[in-house]
Amino acid sequence: MPELPEVETVVQSIRDGLINNEFEHIEIRWPKVLFNFSEDEFLNNLVKRKIQRVERRAKFIIIGFNEDILAIHLRMTGKLYFQNNIPQNKHISAVIKINNGNYLIFEDTRKFGRFYYYQSQDYLNNKLGIEPLSNEMNGRILLNILHSKKRIIKALLLDQHIIAGLGNIYVDECLWKSNIHPETISNKIPEKNITILSKMIKSTLQSSIKAKGTTVVDFTFLNGRSGKYSDQLNIFGKEGNPCPKCSEIIIKKKVAGRGTHFCPDCQVIEY
DNA sequence: CCATGAACCTGGTCGC
DNA sequence: TGCGACCAGGTTCATG
Numbered sequence: 001m002p003e004l005p006e007v008e009t010v011v012q013s014i015r016d017g018l019i020n021n022e023f024e025h026i027e028i029r030w031p032k033v034l035f036n037f038s039e040d041e042f043l044n045n046l047v048k049r050k051i052q053r054v055e056r057r058a059k060f061i062i063i064g065f066n067e068d069i070l071a072i073h074l075r076m077t078g079k080l081y082f083q084n085n086i087p088q089n090k091h092i093s094a095v096i097k098i099n100n101g102n103y104l105i106f107e108d109t110r111k112f113g114r115f116y117y118y119q120s121q122d123y124l125n126n127k128l129g130i131e132p133l134s135n136e137m138n139g140r141i142l143l144n145i146l147h148s149k150k151r152i153i154k155a156l157l158l159d160q161h162i163i164a165g166l167g168n169i170y171v172d173e174c175l176w177k178s179n180i181h182p183e184t185i186s187n188k189i190p191e192k193n194i195t196i197l198s199k200m201i202k203s204t205l206q207s208s209i210k211a212k213g214t215t216v217v218d219f220t221f222l223n224g225r226s227g228k229y230s231d232q233l234n235i236f237g238k239e240g241n242p243c244p245k246c247s248e249i250i251i252k253k254k255v256a257g258r259g260t261h262f263c264p265d266c267q268v269i270e271y
Numbered sequence: 272c273c274a275t276g277a278a279c280c281t282g283g284t285c286g287c
Numbered sequence: 288t289g290c291g292a293c294c295a296g297g298t299t300c301a302t303g
Binding site for chain 2: 257
Binding site: 002003006059073074075076077110112113158160167168169170213214216236258259 | 294295296297298
C-alpha cells in the first residue's frame with residue numbers, strides 16, 4: 001500500500017496517542033507479523049516503557065523508546081490505527097493495548113506487513129538510502145547518483161537502498177512531470193531533466209502529504225478517512241486517457257516488474 | 272552489479 | 288452465477 005506520504009500520514013495520525021504513553025500488552029493473531037523477535041521478547045522489552053518518539057524513516061514507522069525501536073512496515077495493505085475496543089475484523093495481525101485504554105490495531109489483508117525490533121535505528125539507516133524530503137536531497141546529489149549507475153531509471157528510483165520512500169505511484173508521477181521515459185538508463189538522462197526530477201520528487205511528495213496521501217484501493221487512517229491526493233494524479237492509473245500535457249493516449253506497460261504508466265509522447269528515451 | 276521472476280497473501284475485477 | 292486468469296501502493300531471494 002503506502003509510500004512515503006501515506007506512511008507520513010499514518011505517523012502523524014498516531015503520534016499524539018503514543019508519545020509519553022506505554023504499551024501494556026500485545027495480542028498476536030498472525031504470528032509472522034513479528035519478523036525478528038518473539039511475543040515474549042515484545043512483552044519483556046517493550047511493555048511498560050515510555051514511548052519517546054514516533055517518526056517515519058523511508059516507509060518505516062519508527063516507535064522509539066531509548067535507543068531501541070519498534071519499526072513497523074505496512075507493505076501493501078497494512079493499516080495502523082487506534083480503537084477504543086478490541087475489534088473482531090477478519091484481517092487483524094496484532095492488537096497492542098496502550099496504557100490510556102486505547103488499542104493500537106495492525107490490520108493487514110495480505111499479511112505482508114511486519115514488526116521489527118532493533119537495538120538502535122542504525123541498522124535501518126545503514127541500509128536505507130537518502131530521504132527525498134531531506135535537505136541532503138537536491139539536483140546535484142541526484143545527478144551524482146543517477147550518473148554513477150547504469151540502471152533503468154524506474155528500477156533505480158524504486159530501490160530503497162538508494163532513495164528511500166518512493167513507490168510505484170510517485171515514481172510514475174515524477175517521471176512524467178520530468179519528461180523522463182521510465183526505461184531510460186539513468187546515466188543517459190540529461191542534467192536538465194534530473195534537476196527538474198529532483199524538484200518534482202519534493203513537490204509531489206509534499207503536496208501528497210498535505211492531501212493526506214493517495215487512496216487507490218483501501219488506504220485509510222484514523223476512522224477510515226482516505227487520502228485526497230488521488231484527485232491530483234496525472235498518470236498513475238490513467239492508461240487509455242489523454243495525457244494532461246499533450247493529449248496523447250497514456251500507456252501502461254510492465255517496467256522493473258511493476259505496472260508502469262507513461263506518455264509515449266512527452267516521455268522520450270534520450271541518448 | 273543488475274535484471275527478472277517467484278514468493279509471501281487475500282481479494283477485486285474482467286472475460287467467457 | 289461461476290470460474291479461472293490476472294492484477295494490486297512492497298520487499299526479498301534465487302538465478303542467469
